[in-house]
Amino acid sequence: MSPDTVTETPAPDYKSTLNLPETAFPMRAGLPEREPQWLARWARIGIYERLRASAAGRAPFILHDGPPYANGNLHIGHGLNKVLKDMVVRSQQMMGRDARYIPGWDCHGLPIEWKIEEQYRSKGLNKDDVSVVDFRQECRKFAEHWVEIQREEFKRLGITGNWSDPYLTMDFHAEAVIAGEFQKFLMNGSLYQGSKPVMWSPVEKTALAEAEVEYQDVTSHQVWVRFPVAADASQPRKSSYREDGTTRVLFGAELNAQLSDASVLIWTTTPWTIPQNRAVAFGPSIAYGLYQANRPGTDDKPATSETVILADALAGAVFAHAKFAEGDVQRLRDVSAEELSALTLAHPFRGLEGANGEWDYDVPVLPGEHVTEDAGTGFVHTAPSHGDDDYQLGLRYGLPMTYNVMEDGSYRADLPLFGGQHIIQPDGKEGPANVSVIKALAGAGGLFAKGKLKHSYPHSWRSKAPLIYRNTPQWFAAIDKPLSDGKGEYGDTIRKRALTSIEELVTFTPISGRNRLHSMMEARPDWVLSRQRAWGVPLTCFVKRGAKPTDADFLLRNEEVNARIVAAFEAEGADAWYKDGSKERLLGNIVNPDDYEQVFDILDVWFDSGSTHAFVLRDRADGSEDGLADLYLEGTDQHRGWFHSSMLQACGTIGRAPYRGVLTHGFTLDEKGMKMSKSLGNTVAPAQIVKDYGADILRLWVAQTDFTVDQRIGPEILKGTADSYRRLRNTMRFLLGSLGDVTEADRVEPAQMPELERWVLHRLAELDEVVRTGYAAYDFQGVFQALFNFATVDLSAFYFDIRKDTLYCDGDTERRRAARTVLVHLFDRLTTWLAPILTFTMEEVWLERHPGEDSSVHLQDFPTTPSDWRDEALDTKWQAIRAARRVVTGALEKQRTAKVIGASLEAAPTVFVSDALAQALRGVAFEDLSITSGIVVTTDAAPEGAFRLPDVPEVAVVFALAEGEKCQRCWKILPDVGTHPHPHVCARCDAALAGLNVPA
Template identity: 70%
Template sequence: MCAETPDYKSTLTLPKTDFPMRAGLPKREPAWLERWERIGIYDRLREKTGRESFTLHDGPPYANGHLHIGHALNKTIKDMIVRSHQMMGYDARYIPGWDCHGLPIEWKIEEAYRKKGRNKDDVPINEFRAECREFAAGWVDIQREEFKRLGITGNWAEPYLTMDFHAERVIAEEFMKFLMNGTLYQGSKPVMWSPIEQTALAEAEVEYHDKDSFTIWVKFEVKRKPKLIPVSERGTEPTVMTKAEQEAFDLEGAIVPIWTTTPWTIPSNKAVVFSNSVRYDLYEVTAVEEECWAKVGERYIIASKLAEQTFEKARVKDWRHLGEVKHQTLEEIELLHPLANTPGSKREWDKPRDFRAAEFVTDTEGTGFVHCAPSHGMEEYELYRDLGMLQQVITYNVLDDGSFRPDLPFFGGKYILNRKGKEGDANTAVIDKLVEVGGLMARGKIKHSYPHSWRSKAPVIYRNTPQWFAAIDKPVGDGLDTHGTTIRERALTEIDNVKWTPKSGRNRLHSMMEARPDWVLSRQRAWGVPLTCFTKRGALPTDDDYLLRNEEVNARIVEAFEADGADVWYEDGAKERFLSGIVNPDDYDQVMDILDVWFDSGSTHAFTLRDRADGSDDGIADVYMEGTDQHRGWFHSSLLQSVGTTGRAPYRQVVTHGMTLDQKGFKQSKSLGNITPPEDVIKQYGADILRLWVAQTDYTLDQRIGPEILKGTADSYRRLRNTMRYMLGALGDFTEADRVEAAEMPELERWVLHRLAELDTQVREGYARFDFQGVFRAVFDFATLDLSAFYFDIRKDALYCDGDTLRRRAARTVMDLLFHRLTTWLAPVLVFTMEEVWLERFDADDASVHLQDIPATPDGWLDADLAAKWAQVRAARRVVTAALEVQRTDKVIGASLEAAPIVYVADDTQRAALESVSFEDVSITSQIKVTGDAAPADAFRLPEVDGVAVVFAKAEGAKCARCWKVLPDIGTHAHADVCARCDDAVG
């Protein structure tokens, strides 16, 4: 630091800037937002012609509630992707969007009704839908302002909304492509059903939480299958039994126990299944504990590996092994339901249960037998579907609200869940009845992971109900020449045509797509796009003419939706409006279910990327970016929908981020009090600090945030801000007349240019692969280590004390080049701060750093030989600096300029490098001696720098009153108290 004396301070060229040390971001950021809106930044960027387009398609957040930290992370990453690509020369478009239909909004309106004592069913459906629409619109406006406050750029004036009339038209149109290509069908199979919300749910609408469930071991009595004798053979002598038939006869009255965690499914039991790869044995109970439901003398068939634990659960003290039960023998028996022949049962369960082998049975838990209620389990359903026996085993015992049908003996009107989503009375009623009839062997409770609705947070059930599906293994009748004839084949092929970041995303979605069932498209609600189709009266779902497939009808529907929205489907006379004059309306029924909202969001590519002028040039997004949960959500439904209608994926690249945890790694929860609302961070620190936190995290993994982490982020910000402030001060009056060509610059400046060229490649490659953590770390380390701690530290003497020298002009030229690159490199991350920095130099009315591109960097700046030389110089400098710090700590010197160390360098090349670069200036000492002599044993050394040692010595001479160097020539110039350089500068 140069001396600030009354005589010479005015002769120094000290930094000049009004750029404040304190950012004051919370108060100042809104003014920049207003400025960007006033000068139309996003629209002006669209006016740049001749650029390759780059489109990030926004996954629609739900229009319901304030933003949480996950929203902030998600939108900030998207914004960094868009801004960085724009500044790398693309036309980077971003259309924000919202999901507006669906159950959560309905739920809010129904809650408001209940508080007012209104019944939703008494409200005309379009009046109800209008309230849902108004609710969604209100939250879109709120969330839009919250997103903008984060500094997110985009076409906020014209977002896409799934409830816009054109969007509803396209969603219906896309649905009707499934209708026309033959993949749409109505089926009755078990689906995840929410009794609280009274609708089917998709896998993406389900989350898993621990749940305490009843467990029961139930007795099914063995009954030998009757021997069927042809009429022509009746009256003849009985045939001799096979060995298996004889063994089955001997097992009559034995018990096959099953284990289940859903007692409420026992009334719907239609079968029990075993495994041909599991060994089963027969056991007789010989002793029991008190309060045991198993009885002495009862015989049980149980999987050998599970017998001991089963008897232990049943409080059986002792038993004897009677022998193995062969699989051929099991095939000869059937079972009685534990409620068979029970008085008052109205013969509901009297028919024997089916008993056969199934591949999904194991001996890892339970008893080795599985109770089958095909109406409430997918594996059982598929088993009997493939056997062609669904008609015999499907039941309809459970109603929409999760209650048993009123006429079901013993259990009619009982609820699986109560109205608050807690345990109802169905399970206990079933258990109590089984105890009463002697059908229970044991009972207990288990805590296990169980599916819950992510909206109501209540458990869901598997329930057989008629629904509309898209068949994913049926050939798609669209005639498209694509990679596969079925939706599943197309999807699996397209997954490998997409780039995944991280790569594990590919495997995650691929495995889901391999195993997924048909897509459940229908929901039994009111707020959404209806399934715009008609069914023929009197026809069966399996009949070819069950669904009306008519292009003229479809055209009428989409025309009406475009003009007036999906509400027209619910208007009186809608069926006649769409069918009259084409087919007889009396021959058809109108489907009133609505589409799964995942179909809505899965279709957004069609009405956003394809239909909008500012969409994608080819209808495909360059990138989709969402949280990792969207492998089963938006990524999944978008791929299914797109390959079903276009034969290809709607995206070229998919990027995923992890979940946001608290600073200790726990899930954020209101009950734990560890939530970090983005609004709070912005109020305390400003949005740029939140954005910097995003840039500093590895978003591909789960991230942590909390007060201590944010303090560390703010500290990094302050260090970077100080670097920018230093450059602004040095460039206060820089003009083009000061500029120096690279070839004329000193080596140190050319080394900085080399580092700029290296870093430019690193930044561009990092931004291209969305590695914001890598980009920021590289730029931050450069700014704080290469610049602040090295280059600026060395050159501040020349900047402050030199006159109009080449060295000073070269340093300022490099500062200018640094300025343009650092501001544009960091602008996608620190959108407000880099705007403040830019306007400090270029404060025109319509100026903005966000209208700039990252400057091209000349290849000629790269100089590997020079970089290698300066790596040796910096290594030696570290030893000198560390040696002087010891002397400063010991109070031998107050500043490094008081020193004239001797530096012993063993390597000839390194020594030559030091001797060629004014090493005293590099080391910030007044004098220095570099020698190849052997270093004394007590010389200072750093273990990590081999071959360099330092012996301390004080500088000889007097202290320059202007630059504070200690030099022997002080007193020999016109100005007696300054050195030659300063004497020349003062003039």
């Protein structure tokens, strides 16, 4: 080595002297593997029970769980629903309420019964070959099996609740209460037996409620049918009509004679109902005409001419369907409503060979407000046994009911021409009835035209088979009959009480739910309570032998009998009703059992779930003090389901709605907005999401969606959700890394903090209001968006970015202590605020800082945030400073892209600002905010070419390189580096090293 060679001393490695983040909290979450550990821990420490104990004396908050059906694995709708409920319960608890949650299951009804029947059929067995009690026991075991599976699936999603003691509608006490609730309808006068058309499943051989019906597009037969004017009408009908400016009385016989060659045309998509026709309805306000239709002859067929009556607005479409040319049709004259009401028609099968006179009766023409000119002919063929409008018209005019269709969807065996033929076959496919009726119409000269129509048609959501309207004896709850129960504060009928509840007592989220439920309650018919099945709670009533349903003593109303039934159900369950000798046991020594017949229909399963308020909210120690729920939360379909049946049931028993609030969520669709279907292969199962991503990702997806409308989910959406999760996890990881050794002694009061820290406290105070208001309004999307934006924009991209230098490089300075104090406040709030959403992750974060067997974030309340942290003037000032900072970072990014600099600390720009902004920046270390080594702020005019942003016109930046040497500890480039005892560091770092007793 030459004596003249200069050897540079290598720069010391100061990395060990930095306060770098330290945490065992992993960057990779590993949720699928780690979440079960938290579940086991919560079970071990009894967290739900501890919450109940600690919340004693608080105002209760009761979310009553709408019972899922115990018959299969969970689908994504279950996941959405239960996670939403869990977010409600957890947030209400952490806002200071005693938020109890009792999960429950719907266990009775056709879906389970149908599964057991399928098992029987697969083994070649017949349900009717075993006793009802044995069959019911099979159903009970099936439900128990799926309750256990679903319970574990729900718990895996992080749902908190009383899982050790859920409610089941098949529990003996529940069955006893359901029977007792039914008896209240028996005793208050609303229960009656009636024969009217109800939605009927020929495949399942039972009546269905509207909530058990789904609509599918099908292609149906459509026919236009002639109902000829009856020349030999036996009924002398009378009317008046105007002719040549005068009015005269015209008797039906005379009118029928005038129109003896005419036919009234009807249109229907259910030809099988034609044999049950008893009238034709017309619209009094619709314009009708008499038309002559001529069909030219051909080599094979002679020319024909006929006159028909139909609505003028529909005539063109009808004749087009019948393939008449425009010139072949002539309108002869008006036909008035008075004339129509005087007409008498003949059934199309009147006098038909082989009919044995079955249809040789007069068919009246009756006014009906339900008749429109939207489609068809303006006339509606009326079969009172097979449609509600038809039934109501029949009641008004005394039309007879028919009983031609049997429970299996076949015509009665002795019905002429069609006996025994199925409308719907046992396999759910169309039977021969429609085609047979169409052929008979053609043979009788009644078929004017025919075709096919694709339209929406009701199906059973269980068997997926088509339904029919069928007249059967059923048990109903009258919703417009005044009740004698002394609970008339909100009305004397079920309907009035329901409407008053909706208008005055219930809060709806979203508000559209109010209008939907209100309109349904306004228009709904009486409630069909009975089902012709075996698995459920029976209609616990007796009818007097030989009495008619209209007789006053038809139903046995005896409180002593009722009490005996309820006691038997408490001891043995509803099976007590079906055991040998049950009637004698229940009636003996009170009334003569021989005088009564026992009813064996079972209750609509919606009555079961509608009664849950009684045996959950009213009867349980952890129920509700007033028997009411603060919230019912279900999908939008439950406006005609559980919300609806619960309203009807409670209005009939307690006189009002059983809930104070109703929250409705939409349906879950795939990423393209299509309905999920196994056949399409686009379903997303919660179990698969948990396996691939973890339950917290599913929960986060729920929080990010607007649940009040239909949501979408799929692989790409879940990837985006997972990315949001990672960003949020990194924020929490930074907090943990910077708080490892912080103590109470490090705390700094707000008055001693720099403005930047006081601005963060202000944001926390703002967010405290947003979070509490949002959770109270169930706006989980709004809460999460506010917190996520705060964590990623205000913190990670701004505050943390700025204060990393202070946290890592400062010694024990007031500024560093203030920053760490703020980090503690951030930690306490973000972990608790996010805990209702990210249940598992926030527990993991909390335990990293607060370890201990008894520790849990879910045992915490939201921290109280001092109101004096709010400082609107400071916020306004710092919004302006942040805007100026954006201009600086924009200017630096331009230089970085051009590779002039590699890092912002290489810069020391000049910033040209307005006088007002200069005043705001006075006393603020703007170079630290901009993460530059230096900065010059001036109010001089900016030179041409200075960097600007259009939305911040009062700020301009001229780039300049920082001058000096790079500090080997904090990496700032400063003129004083190298002038201090510790080599190659700036003054700030030299002082920090001295405080750490690092030799110079």
